[in-house]
Amino acid sequence: MTADIATLHSYLAVAAVLVGIGLVGFLSRRNMIVMFLSAETMLQGVSLSLVAWGRFHNDLGGQMLVLFIIALAAAEAAIALALVVTMFVRSGKLDIAAWQDLREADQPPFEEAEFPPEPSDEPTAWPHLAPAGIEPGSSDEKEKYRPAV
């Protein structure tokens, strides 16, 4: 009996952390796609808690509700991606800060702080190789077949 409660507790705890991580991602990330992925993570957490409760109560209702959540998530993703693509066509980037004109009237605008560019992986100076060997010559036979290749 208590084992059942412990199982339920474990599943609900994992679900709570999933919801929390999704919330952090949705609040802090600025890429619209990542924001929607975070929202989907929150949905996953809720689904997990519903399935755990359904198992605890020996009821199929939890699984049914998750089934409808999946269908709803598909509909939500279709609408959200259509909106994201439209907004990308208008502003040219996936940055949600490009739409900050829609904020509350008394909120200060978000200003992009200057920060150094990302260090690139390419070396600053390429090694210099001295030319060596002889240039390969061209034979008549090769020239004869070259246009056919």
Place this chain on the structure above:
Amino acid sequence: MIEPPIILALAMVFGAVGIWLLLPRGTGRGRAAGAAFALAALGAWASLVPGLGDWLSNSLFGVLAAVTLLAAGAMIASRSPIYSAIWFGMTLVGTAGLFLLTGAEFLAVATLVVYAGAILVTFLFVLMLSQPEGHTSYDRRSWGAVLAAATGALLIGVLSMTLTAVLRGPATAAAAQQNGESAAYYPLAQLGSELFTRYVIPVEVAATLLLAALVGAAVIIGPGRTHPEP
């Protein structure tokens, strides 16, 4: 022995600091320290959850939960959105495994097929259409990282405390008594028959909703009326 609320508070602080360090802040510095902080917070928090302590009997659940949570953390922490999407796929795999462990095998398969197979691929499709190059400036710098990390850690802490308080209460024990000894196993056929008898109206509503979403997406993204009405 440290009191559980102190461990929980420490885990919340560590988790907030770790998540703040992991979020893109313009520099790549401190990300390893952030991962260490977040792992320490996860460990301290997991030690409070009963049922996670017995690793041998719950090793499968532990592995699946760790995969799910670590992948979710890596999803919000990775700078490249493509990697975020792939880490989200890993989260889905972990969640599907947890569903399977609970006995909801149809939901596990549906999660993999619908989420990872259709929704995630659509996300990746849009991502690669609109942002094929690597880290952009808005992916490298998140906004409100401090507040967001604090909010998330606070939410997780409050939810964990509430869970402990509720699940140790008398009402839950009474419900467990009432529910019987063993968790029932539902065959797939029963799920299907239940879906199309008791829940047939919601199925129709969901179908209508999907159709409406389809038409709506087409209307939103369509070119609009090119020829003016006469």
